[in-house]
Amino acid sequence: MMNPIWLKTFCTLAEVRHFTRTAERLYMTQSGVSQHIQKLEEQLSTRLVVRDGRQITLTDAGVRLQARGKVLLAELDELATFVADDPPYRGSVALMSPGSVGLKLYPALLDLQQQHDALVIAHTFAPNDDIERAIRHAQVDIGLMTRHAQVADVTTEQIGREQLLLVTPGEIEDISWAALQQLGFIGHPDGVYHAQQLLGANFPQFEHPDLLPLRGYSNQIGLILAPVARGIGFTVLPAFAVEAFAAPSQIRVHPLDNAVFEPLYLALPRGKPLARRIQTVLELIRSAI
The missing domain is CATH 1.10.10.10 (Winged helix-like DNA-binding domain superfamily/Winged helix DNA-binding domain)
Structure with a gap:
């Protein structure tokens, strides 16, 4: 040569x-x-x-x-x-997050793309295990998770927290364990875990979500509150998902004595230098969360 x-x-x-x-x-x-x-x-x-x-x-x-x-x-x-060449506002960035925080971030990500049309952001909603696997195998650039990484080649950093909320139909003014049993539970992919965390911390009678009557189920984060708004049941969701619901007057959030928060972690491949376009999106995430 x-x-x-x-x-x-x-x-x-x-x-x-x-x-x-x-x-x-x-x-x-x-x-x-x-x-x-x-x-x-x-x-x-x-x-x-x-x-x-x-x-x-x-x-x-x-x-x-x-x-x-x-x-x-x-x-x-x-x-x-x-x-x-490492431009801060050109190229593609792949992001995965849980649905609730995704609802919070997505409008801000769209605003960023409108300002910089050469920046392409691919955002996927997924559970923690899928997010960690995608980061580990370099399928996405940025992950957001609600737990620490469990593998050595993925690093996590807590960047915020999100409150879990008890949500009922809007006409329910006073909440009790008997009222929850009568309403029944609207399930979702993280429903069991969220119910265990929030209901277990506030209702001595609570044993397990499976002991509540199941009134419905949805795996679409934007639709979980639809049956609640129609009076079919109650659910437990992170705050960002509740804030994003299009008909807030049809639901009611009930303050409880013991607030429960779910941590939010930024997940990245350990030791990999980050392109400037990825750093741009990271700055947006940190400011939004």
Whole structure:
């Protein structure tokens, strides 16, 4: 393989036709220029220049090498620029988060894309295990989780917390354990865990969500409160999901004696340098949360 440093020295010499001026342009010694030309000629087994003191004349091989060499050097410069190009507002960023925090972030992410149309953000809602797996296998750039990472090659940092809320139909003014049993539970993918955390901390009668009558189930974060709003049952959800519900007058959030918060962790691949576009999205996430 041809040494690109020797090639650059030769092309500079072929342009200025003078050893001393070549050395000055390249911040080299004249002997260094001579060594590069000699090594290149030895590698190619071809004479490239005819020396006349400190000036030179190109051989036919030298003329051909100069023409092709200029193109190759330009391509190498373009390649270096391409590889080093790290714009903060251009390129794609893949993000995965739980549904509730996703509802909070997505409008802000859309605002960012409207401001910078060369930035492409792919946002997927997923449970913790899927998010951790995607970060580990470099399928996404950023993850948000509600627990610490359980594998060594994913690092997590707590960046906030989200309150769990007890939500009933809007006409329910006073809440009691008997009222919850009568209403029944609207389940969702994290429903059992959320109910255990919040109901267990506030109702001594609570044993397990499975002992509550199940009135419905939805795995779509934006639809979980729809049956609650229609009076079909109650549920427990993180605050961001409740805030995003389109008909807040049809539901009621009940303050409880013991508030329960779910931590929010930023999940990233351990030890991997982050592109500036990823840092841009991270700054947005931190400010939004």
